[in-house]
Amino acid sequence: MTQSPALPLPPPKERRRLREAASLTRAQLASRVGVTSETVRGWETGRSTPRGRKGEKYARLLHDLGDEAEVTPRQESAVDSDDPEPSPEAASARRSARARRKAAATGRKRPAAKDRGRGPVTVPDRSRTPVPHGHRVILAERPRTKPPRRPDDAVTALTPDQAFDALYAFCAPALVRQTYLLTGRRELARESVERAFQIAWQRWPEVARDRDPAGWVRAMAYECALSPWHRLRPRLRLPEPPPPDAFDRALRDALLKLPPSYRRTLVLYDGVGLGLPETAAETEASTRAAVNRLVHAREALAERLPELADPETLHWRLVELASIERLRAAKPPVVRRGGERRARFWTRAAIAFTVALIGTTALTVRTAPTHYEPPVPPGETVQGVPPPVAPGPLSEKEQKLRAKLRQEQQGGPDRLLPQPR
Template identity: 85%
Template sequence: MVVEPDPDLTGETHPGTSALTPAQAFDALYAFCAPALVRQTYLLTGRRELARESVERAFQLAWERWPEVARDRDPAGWVRAAAYEWALSPWHRFRPRYRHPEPPPSDAADRALMDALLALPAPHRRTLVLYDGVGLDLPETAAETEASTPATANRLLRARETVAERLPELSDPGTLHERLAVLASAERLRAAQPPAVRSGSERRARFWTRAAIAFTVALIGTTALTLRTAPTHYEPPVPPGETVQGVPPHVAPGPLSDKERKLRSKLRKELLPGPERLAPQSR
């Protein structure tokens, strides 16, 4: 069964095609994609704040690489893939703000569907959202998830089976598509304004540029210091001492005898300045 894309999930309102500045073109793409993309990302994560953050981060990355994204065959798909990758990153579990679950949807049916989605493995959940939620066809879903078409079809079937086991009323793909759209639209999810996203991207780029410059300067300084203080020739290590047969080992002197102490006192008293240390005594 072919499912048509739903406006609530895909935002099928194309921006104008007149000549635009880079900022205007970016803002048009953002207005075209961001609202629906936040809802899609919410289906992937079950977290409202993470959904907004993922979309904002994806568009910041798009603004950093705007010439590449603007020339891409599908700029909306480029941003969607970046948002999904950020949202499904396993590193979020180590962030303090994401260690505790967010409040579930208020409607019981929505809670049951969200629990069923979050019970799926991340690749299966992403495939289900793209195919049954966004409305991509199988080859497009396979390309976006970087999997083969047979593997994508297998993930889709397994995801549908898992959801149908928990919610038998959603065994029909058409009904599942409608319920995904309802769940995505039930939450009031708003994306940031485009100028804020662009300024955040520019601040992030400046920070990493300055960090790279500081790291390069530190590396050059360390290299120069190493070259200045490094030895210029090879110095072989001193071998450890060995016992020679027939030669007694050198031992430290023991305590002085009375005769030796008297001689030492006499020598210290008779020290004279000049080249001679001892003055000869005539008998």
């Protein structure tokens, strides 16, 4: 999956010399290539070797810096000389450099939209291809214009709010489009990116010290977008309006039918343009597993859409699918205040739950018995006791005895009867 760059790479010391001659820092060179400053440090010290598309882009950039370094001294010597007119060597060098840049620009054109669906289209290496005219958005997190150079004290003087807003403005537009390719839902893509940045704002000291804050936020946004709990939300069960173009609809459906891990690997490698080691690290897999996922994802897409067998064509189709939706992220202050409100809500909810738990515990302790009370045993049936007989009607013999006793005179002294006065 990796290949050596087409242009020869200079030695590690020469790489550093060319960068310093162009007055570029490691971070600026890394932003141009699309890697981290630590990766550039490893390339300049010789600890690692540039490979793949990033290596080709790095080699071309060093070659351009070498050409500029050759032309600049000649121009300066022409200016410093007594003759105000530039020398023929400097003029020819400038013309040759301009001709090389023009030839490279004319040879790097993307396929037209009318050729869509007519079979495989040959597209050059996208690492050297600029953003096409009419498509102002891209999938990679990189600035559209070269940022102005600022001294180190100006960078360190940024407040946390300003640093967060700068990171959000740098990454959010591209992240919304990447998460749309993962989920196929516009609103879910925005929510995932906002939630990722809210988590980043809550853990800002950790994110600010990370060597790749954009990668940290991207991994969190992908996790939020691919969460399996979204299927339980009733609002997300309704289908969204599909893209207007038939090919874009077919590509979106084919992406959504891939497993989440395959889809994420494909978007990172063919969409964002990360290398295989960076893709494997971000997906928490080995490089061999990332290669297998990428190969199977490409085969599944090529089986459904044969015109996407070329990786470069696949890249531009992904860019078009993400760009046609015109997805826009919220403003940084809105996301930051939303994260703070969410944090306050959950903090107050945790405090209220804790107070309720303490009150319930205190009530239980107050009303609980202080001594042991044995339970009342269940009743037992007593055997051998005759059942009680209720009074009933007298028999004939009993009636005769009662009449006889009433008729006979009672024995003993006469009964005393009260006399009236």
